[in-house]
Amino acid sequence: MTALLSVTGLRKSYGSVEVLKGIDFEVKAGEKIALIGPSGSGKSTCLRCMNFLEKPSAGDIRLDGERVGVRPGGRGDSERIMSDRQLAPQRAQMGMVFQLFHLWPHLSVLENVAIAARKVRRLSAVEARDLAMEMLAKVHMSHRASASPLELSGGQQQRVAIARALSQKPKLMLFDEPTSALDPELVHEVLKVIEELAAEGRTMLLVTHEIAFARDVADRVMFLDGGVIVEEGLARDVITTPREPRTQAFLKQIRH
Amino acid sequence: MINFFQPYAEYGGEWLPVLLDAMLKTTLLSISAFALAVVFGLLLWFCQASSAPSLRHFASLYVTVVRGVPLLAVLFLLYFGLPGIGVTFDAFTAAMLGLALCFAAQVAEVFRAGMMAIPKGQREAALAVGFTPGQCFAFIILPQVVRVVLSPMIVTFVSLLKDSSLASLITVDELVLTGRAMATEYFLPLQIYIAVGLCYFLVAWPFSLLSRRLAVR
Numbered sequence: 001m002t003a004l005l006s007v008t009g010l011r012k013s014y015g016s017v018e019v020l021k022g023i024d025f026e027v028k029a030g031e032k033i034a035l036i037g038p039s040g041s042g043k044s045t046c047l048r049c050m051n052f053l054e055k056p057s058a059g060d061i062r063l064d065g066e067r068v069g070v071r072p073g074g075r076g077d078s079e080r081i082m083s084d085r086q087l088a089p090q091r092a093q094m095g096m097v098f099q100l101f102h103l104w105p106h107l108s109v110l111e112n113v114a115i116a117a118r119k120v121r122r123l124s125a126v127e128a129r130d131l132a133m134e135m136l137a138k139v140h141m142s143h144r145a146s147a148s149p150l151e152l153s154g155g156q157q158q159r160v161a162i163a164r165a166l167s168q169k170p171k172l173m174l175f176d177e178p179t180s181a182l183d184p185e186l187v188h189e190v191l192k193v194i195e196e197l198a199a200e201g202r203t204m205l206l207v208t209h210e211i212a213f214a215r216d217v218a219d220r221v222m223f224l225d226g227g228v229i230v231e232e233g234l235a236r237d238v239i240t241t242p243r244e245p246r247t248q249a250f251l252k253q254i255r256h
Numbered sequence: 257m258i259n260f261f262q263p264y265a266e267y268g269g270e271w272l273p274v275l276l277d278a279m280l281k282t283t284l285l286s287i288s289a290f291a292l293a294v295v296f297g298l299l300l301w302f303c304q305a306s307s308a309p310s311l312r313h314f315a316s317l318y319v320t321v322v323r324g325v326p327l328l329a330v331l332f333l334l335y336f337g338l339p340g341i342g343v344t345f346d347a348f349t350a351a352m353l354g355l356a357l358c359f360a361a362q363v364a365e366v367f368r369a370g371m372m373a374i375p376k377g378q379r380e381a382a383l384a385v386g387f388t389p390g391q392c393f394a395f396i397i398l399p400q401v402v403r404v405v406l407s408p409m410i411v412t413f414v415s416l417l418k419d420s421s422l423a424s425l426i427t428v429d430e431l432v433l434t435g436r437a438m439a440t441e442y443f444l445p446l447q448i449y450i451a452v453g454l455c456y457f458l459v460a461w462p463f464s465l466l467s468r469r470l471a472v473r
Contacts, residue, residue, distance in 0.1 A: 102378060
C-alpha cells in the first residue's frame with residue numbers, strides 16, 4: 001500500500017539553528033500517528049512544515065503522490081517554493097487544528113465552519129451551511145451554532161476548530177497540541193472527539209503531550225528529540241517498552 | 257455677569273445664522289478631508305504592507321516627511337505656493353487636500369497598528385483552510401481590523417476637525433475666520449470666541465462619545 005503522506009529528508013533551520021535535522025516518515029491512509037517529544041524537540045515545527053505554514057529548508061513532502069509546496073523552476077532543475085497563493089489548494093487538502101484554536105472572532109460558530117466550504121470549495125450557501133451543521137454535530141456543538149466563538153469555553157472552541165478543519169473534507173488531519181492550552185477539566189471532551197474521528201478511519205498526524213491518549217488511539221508513535229526521530233514504532237511498544245534511553249528518560253519524566 | 261451675557265441676548269439672533277453657516281462649512285471641510293484622508297491612508301497602508309520594496313520605501317518616506325512638516329506649511333504651499341508653477345486651487349479645495357495629505361499618514365498608522373493587534377494565528381488558520389492571501393485579507397483580517405480601528409479613527413476625525421481651523425489662514429470662511437470677522441465687527445472677542453469654541457465642541461462631542469462607547473466594547 002502506498003503512503004498517503006511521505007516525508008523524506010525534512011530539514012528546517014532558523015538562521016544558524018537547525019531545529020529539524022533530516023526527518024523521514026510515511027503515513028498510510030487511515031493511519032493515526034502521534035508525534036511526541038520534549039518541548040523544543042521540533043515536533044510542532046515538523047507538523048507545521050506539512051502544510052508549509054513553516055517553510056522547510058530542505059526535504060520532500062508528498063501528499064497522495066503530489067509534491068507539496070515546491071514546483072519545478074523555470075530553468076534547469078532548480079525548484080521554487082510556492083507562494084501562499086499557489087499553496088492554497090494543497091493546504092485545503094489538509095485540515096489543521098492549532099493549540100490556541102484560532103477561531104475567527106468576527107464570525108459566528110456556524111460561519112467559522114462554513115466559510116471555507118463556501119469560499120474555497122465553492123459550495124452554495126445552503127450546501128455550506130448544511131455541511132457546517134453536519135460537522136458541528138460530529139463535534140457535539142450543534143447547539144451553539146449561532147454563538148460567537150468568544151462566548152465558548154476553550155474545549156468548545158477547540159471542538160469548533162476541529163469541525164472547521166473537517167469541513168475541508170481533508171485527506172489528512174494535522175493536530176498541533178490540541179489540548180495543551182485547555183484547562184485540565186476540558187481536555188477530555190476534546191480528546192473524546194479526536195478519538196471518535198480516529199475511529200472513523202481518518203488519517204491523522206497528532207502532536208501531543210497526552211501520552212496515554214497517544215498509546216490508546218495512535219497506531220504508531222514517533223519520538224522526536226533534538227530535531228531527529230529517535231524512536232518510532234507501534235504506539236503501545238514505544239510508550240510501554242521504549243528501547244532508546246532518551247525515550248525512556250522522557251517518558252519517565254512525563255509520568256512523574 | 258449681566259454685562260457678559262448681555263451681548264448674547266442683544267446679538268444672538270444675528271450671530272446664530274452666521275455661526276451655523278460657518279459650522280456647516282467646518283463640518284463639510286472636515287468630512288470631505290477625512291474621507292479623502294481615509295482613501296489616501298488606505299493606499300499608503302497597502303504600500304506599507306506591499307511586497308514591493310519601492311512602494312514600502314515610498315510609504316515610509318511619505319510618513320516621515322508628513323510627520324516632520326506642520327500642516328500650516330502644507331496649506332500655505334498648496335494655496336500660495338503652487339500657483340507659482342501654474343497649479344491653482346480654490347481655498348476650500350486646497351484646505352481639503354492639505355488636511356487629507358497630512359492625515360493620510362495618521363490613518364495609515366492607525367490601520368497598521370490595528371493590523372498588528374490581530375494575532376498571527378488568525379492568518380495562519382485562514383491559510384490552513386485553503387484561503388489565498390487575498391481571501392484571507394478580505395474575509396478574515398480586514399473585518400477584524402475595521403472593528404479595531406473604528407474608535408481610533410473617530411479620534412483622528414475629531415483631531416482633524418479641530419485642525420481644520422488652520423484653513424482660516426488660507427481664507428476659508430469656516431468657524432475661526434468667521435469668528436475673527438465677527439470679533440472685529442462687533443468688538444466682542446470674548447463672547448464671540450467662546451461661541452466659536454462652543455460650536456467646535458458641539459460638532460466634536462458626539463463623536464468623542466461614540467468613540468468612547470466603541471472603545472469600551
